[in-house]
Amino acid sequence: MKGFGIYKSKKYLQRVLISIMLSMVVVLMALAVANTYVLEDSVRRNQEQSNLKVLSQIQYNLTYMNEIITHLSNYVNKDNQLATLLFDMKLPKMDFIRGYQRMSSIMESASFLHSIAIYNHTQNEIYGTTSAFLLDGGKTKSSIRDWLFNPSKPHPTSRLIPVSLEKADGGIDAFAFLVTNSLKPFSRAESAIILYIKSDWVFESLKRMDAVSNDKEGNEIYIADQDGHLFSSDDAVTDQDKAKRDQIKQLVQRDKAMNQQQSGFVVGKIDGSKQLVSYMDDGVRNWTIIYVQSYDLMMKDVRSTRTKSFAITGIFLVLSIGLSIWLSYKLYTPIERMLRRIRLQAPRGGSNATPFDGDELHLMSDNYMQLSHKLQEISSEQIVSKYYLRKLLTDSSLFTHHDMLEVIEKHGLGISVKDELLVCVLRIDEFQAFDRNTTGAAKKLYSFAIVNIAHEIMAKQHLCEVVEVRGDHVVLIVSNQSAGAGEGDHADRASEPAATLAEQVVPIIKDIQQTILHFYGISLSCGVSDSIPQFPYISSAYNQALQVCNYKIIYGHMAVITPDQIKENLFNKQSAIPDVIERKLSEALKKGQMSEAGSELEKAFTMLATFGYDDMLRAVSNLAWVVKNTAAEIANNRVIKFDVDLEYATLITQEKETLEEMYIALLSLCARICEGQRPATMERNDMILETIKELVEQKYADINLSQQSIAATVKLSSAYIGKMFKDSTSMSITEYMNEVRLKHAQQLLETDDYTVIEIMEKCGYSNPSYFFRLFKGKFGSTPKEYRMKKSIS
Structure with a gap:
């Protein structure tokens, strides 16, 4: 909670x-x-594409079935035994029997046939194969006659026509296929054979196609004729089925009228459930094939x-x-x-605390406005009071007792004229970096914050004034009078044993340092003066505090330094490092002995820590000059360049603030000087090697160039330079000379038209056989062969 x-x-x-x-x-x-x-x-679109393929396959199957029936009808129409039933005016009994037998054999040969009927227009008689046709007293014959001779609806030939032979509820049980000798719609003036195809044969084929293409249950296939009647394989058609078919028909007709397409898809409510209806027109039979799927079942996986x-x-x-x-x-x-x-600066509790109903940004905004108003409330009187404080610090003797009382009373200064006083100087550490990296506005803000925080913390226990001086330090003038104490309390407090004013102030100064470091990341060092009896000595105390603060060079950053801590430094008469230390340091650097150089440097800085401030800086500067001059002397006596920044040595006292930092900087410089040196013998050998190589490069064309002539040039013995060169390069001087000469001979053969003899002479050879032998040993071919190969390539 x-x-x-x-x-x-x-x-x-x-x-x-x-x-x-x-x-x-x-x-x-x-x-x-x-x-x-x-x-x-995506699923719906994929299903629509799948349904389109199914409908296309169904259309193809219907066309194929129609062709099968067409072939059968042509065969039946040309059967001689059936011709008597079709065309004879008087039908002998035996022909009648043979015709019925022939129709029965055709029925047995085609399993998809429901029955066959033949209309003889000359007799105006219909013959059929079913038992109902023969035994129902002419009802079937009458039904076929009414359907066949319906004048309002002529029947096309060679087309499947849905009919109801035995059902009275509108359901179809067969498809009629009329066969005549003409392609025109049937008329009573011509004979015809009527093949009745089982409806199951058509619909079962469609269902099998659906089962192969789709594994979802509950799918239905309908055939709509040109009059819009829907037919399916269901034997019984209830009123609910009729209503469902009417809804399907309305959806399809509406979508056809809207999109004017032969095939399409529509989603709608059918019999209370959402269905996907796919349809495709069959232009040959004027049918529409309709495929109905449960939308919810299709989207089950979705x-x-x-x-x-x-x-x-x-x-x-x-x-x-x-x-x-x-x-x-x-x-x-x-x-x-x-x-x-x-909240650290906000008042806690009390009657002055005001409730706050806004959010944090409003709180910060209000705090900022209060701070802005507070800053604006600084009047000219307050500015003048800061002026008097700075004047008091620079020359307090100008103020008489009466003048001081008047200034304190007029400007409300927190300075006691009767109690002892103490001056503290808070100086920003690493001020050069702070000044370089901080904007002017930020400096003002930090200065304002330091002054206010120092005053607030110190004023809790002592009467005090705080003023910023020269931008790099803040001065506190602390009175030995508790905050809020009146003049009458002075005698009572003086009679009580208590710590000195400096002992009381130092912990408070440390609290100020930690607070400013925590909130603003600014490190402050502090110098504390001796206690002074009255205000006329404030200027002297201020100068003393400034001098004491300089001794952070010994105690480091964030130090609080009192005069007692630096008494030994002030009374130390020694002001310079002994010459013996400087001499040993210089000798150690010249010898590249880092441990000895570090030891001498440590002795010097241990001694430096006891000097006065000015003597410390002077002595460190002298040490830096000793290191620089030694390094310069080493560099002057070296052949190889000495890669050390010597000017940095003279800047150490300007860039570093503490002895520890200066010691580390000088120690690092000495280490670089020692690491940069190499043995003198190695330098001399390198110089001789470079000289020999340079002589060979310059005088390779001289026939008289030899190891002896080179030794005479460098003023050394031939044996010495030969051994030194062999040890360093793993080849003799003569071998090196031949390498250089042959390299130049190779270049001349490739680029110039000189003869081989001329090239030999230009490369310092006088004996052709010796030159050819050396060249072939180097390149694997004679000079002429080499030039020929290069010219061809």
Whole structure:
């Protein structure tokens, strides 16, 4: 509950958290919905394409079935035994019997035939094969006659026509196929053979096609004739089925009228459930093939995927909420730090505390406005008071007792004229870097903060004044009078044993240093003066505090230094490092002995720590010059360049503020000097080797060039330079000379038209056979062969 209360009090954090959380929730939910919508649309489109293929295959199957029946009808129409039934005016009994037998044999040969009927227009008689046709007293014959001779609806020939032979509910049990000698619609003036095809044969074929193409149950296939009547394989057609078929017909007709296409897809409510209806026109038979599927069944996997998607989205929502909380607190951290700083300075409790109803930004804004108003309230009187304080620090003897009382009373200065006083100087460490890296506005802000924090912390226990001087330090004038104590309390406090004023002030100064370092990252060192009896000695105390503060060169940054700590330094008469230390340091550097150089440097700085401040700087500068001059002397006596920045030595006292930093800088410089040196013998040998190689490169064309002539040139013995060259390069001087000469001979052969003899002479050879032998040993061919190969290539 406590954590919830803290969260509840942070209104801006609530806004950040809710904004991030809602953004993540909206994005994740939108993504989940969009994914399911795209998935459903993709599944529907794939199913539509699959249905289109199924309908196309059904259309092809119907066409193929129509061709089978057409072939059978042509065969039947040309049968001689059936011709008597078709055309004879008087039919002998035996011909009648043979015709019926022939129709029976045809029925047995074609399993898809329901029955056969023959119309003889000369007799106006119909003959049929079914038992009902023969035994029902002429009802079937009458039904066939009524259908066949319907004047309002002429029947096309060689086409499957859905008919109802035995059903009275409108359901079809066969397809009629009229066969005549003409292709015109049937008329009573011509004979015809009527082949009745089983409806199951047509619809079962379509169902098998559907079963192969689709594994979903509950799919239905309908055939709509040109009048819009729907037919299926169902034997019984109830009123509910009729209503369902009417809904399917309306959906298809509406979509056809809207899109004007021969095939299409429509989704709608049929018999209370959502269905996908696919249709395709069969132009040959004027039929429309309709394929009805349950939309919910088709989308079963999509719904399952949607459920999983929302479950995964829910998991990610929980994770996003956790991430939102973490991210919100991460973004809120700078604001919370600022609030801590504001609350540190804000009044705690009391009647003056005002309730706050806004969020954190409003709180900071109000705090900023209060601070701005507070800054604006600094009047000319306050500016003048700062002027008098600075004047008091520079020359306090100008103020008489009466003048001082008047200034204190008029400007409200926190300085006691009766109690002892103390002056503290707070100086910014590494001020050059601070001044270089901080803008002017930021400097003013930091100065204002240091002055106010120092005054607030010190004023809790002592009457004091704080003023900024020259930008790099702040001065505190502390009175040995408790904050809020009146003049009447002085005698009572003086009679009580207590710590000295300096002992009371030092812990408070350390508290000021830590507070400023914590909030602003600024390190301050402090110099504390001796206690003075009255205000006329403030200038002297200020100068003393400045001098004492300089001794942070010994005690380091963040030090609080009192005069007692530097008494030995002030009374030390020694002002220079003994010459023997400087001499040993120089000798160690020349010899490259880093351990000895470091030891001498450590002795010097141990001694330096007891000097006065000015003597310290002078002695460190002298040490730096000793190191620089030694390095310069080493560099002058070396052949190889000495890569050390010697000017850096003279800048150490300017860039470093403490003896420790100066010691490390000089020690590092000495290490680089020692590491940069190499043995003198190695330098001499390198110089001789480079000289020999340079002589060979310059005089390779001289026939008289030899190891002896080179030794005479460098003023050394032939044996010495020969051994030194062999040890260093793994080849003799003569071998090196031949390498250089042959290299130049190779270049001349490739680029110039000189003869081989001329090239030999230009490369310092006088004996052709010796030159040819050396060249072939180097390149594997004679000079002429080499030139020929290069010219060809």
